[in-house]
Amino acid sequence: MSEETRHEALSSFLRKKRAVISPQSAGFPIGVRRRTPGLRREEIAQLAGVSTTWYTWLEQGRDIKVSSAVLDSIASALRLTEDERTYVYNLALDVNAKLVQKKTVLTEISPSVKTILKALNYCPAVVTDRYCQIVGWNRAAAYVFLDFKEIPMEQRNLIRLLFTRKELKSLAVNWEHFVRGFLAIFRVYYGRYVEDEWYKRFIDNMSMLHPEFQSLWMQSEVNTAPDVLIEFRHSKAGKMEFNLTSLEVQGDADLRLSVYTPVPGTTTEGKLREFMH
Structure with a gap:
């Protein structure tokens, strides 16, 4: 990601988070001249104890010096979660610039992870x-979603499949809720x-090909482990x-294991046992 792109990502995220804070909750009067939702830049600057000019430059994506201490104040003013704070630090301080070279991208999982997958029968x-x-x-x-083995390896991108495969788009009752969880992880x-x-x-x-992706991506959710309850309407079960x-x-590679556990007290596990035999 270029410096310009990184600054644009930070700028967009700060604006989104500022827009969702109500003036009343932050101790500011609503006023009659507010034309946009959320707090003004000068109000975030006041809460963070920085100058309005400096915060404006930060939100505009200008190349300015930023310290961890000041970012802590900005993060507190914007009420960021720990995951959101880390996201802002990464963009503003470029703290993980060398990770791209250090981390390995794997195309094969370890025997231990394969054993775990196999043990998760239902x-x-x-x-x-x-x-x-x-x-x-x-x-x-493979039963609930897709038999990924039938999809060429280079096309097995989970985000792309959620937008391109009709089986997945029709599977989740609340498809947008389902997708937002993965996009929040992707943004991390x-x-x-x-x-x-x-x-x-x-x-x-993805933004060019799928307007839905662009709309959901612009919501700027960040979460390393979203808590998601999902209801599926399976074609067979x-x-x-x-x-x-x-x-x-x-491990050395950034791998993530997503496990769907049947909700206790439902017929989900029984259906899996029945249909998978």
Whole structure:
């Protein structure tokens, strides 16, 4: 990601977060001259204890000096979560610039991860890398989602498949809620690997081809492990309910294990046992 792109990403994110804070909740009067939602730049600057000019330059994406202490104040003023703070630090300080070279992108998962996938008999599970490329899955995932083996390796990008495969678009009852969780994880990687040009190319391409992607991406959610309850309408099994748990796999490569556990008290696990035999 170029310096210009990194600054643009930071600028867009700060504006989005500023716009969702109500003046009343921050102790400011609503006033009659507010033309846009949320707080004004000068109000964020006041809360953070910085000059309005400096904050304006930061939000405009100018190339200015930024310290961790000042970013802490900005993050507090904007009420950022820990994941959102990390995202802002990565973009503003370029703290992970060398990670692109150090981290490995794998196309094959380890035997131990394969064993875990196999052991999760009736819990659909998918392993993805930092680009959201699918590098591993179990039999339950192939049944509930797609048989990823039939998709060429270079096309197994989870984000792209969510927008291009009609089976996945019709599967989730609340498709947008389903997708937002993965986009929130994807944005974590986007901020972490600020030097990797792949992300800009991918996002530009998806935005051009899929207006829905652009709309959801612009919501700027950031979450390393979103808590998602998902209801599926499976073509064979009918209604199925899962809790999604997303875990980072330890190791040199950025791998993530997403496990869909059947909601207790529902018929989901029983249906999986019946239809997978």
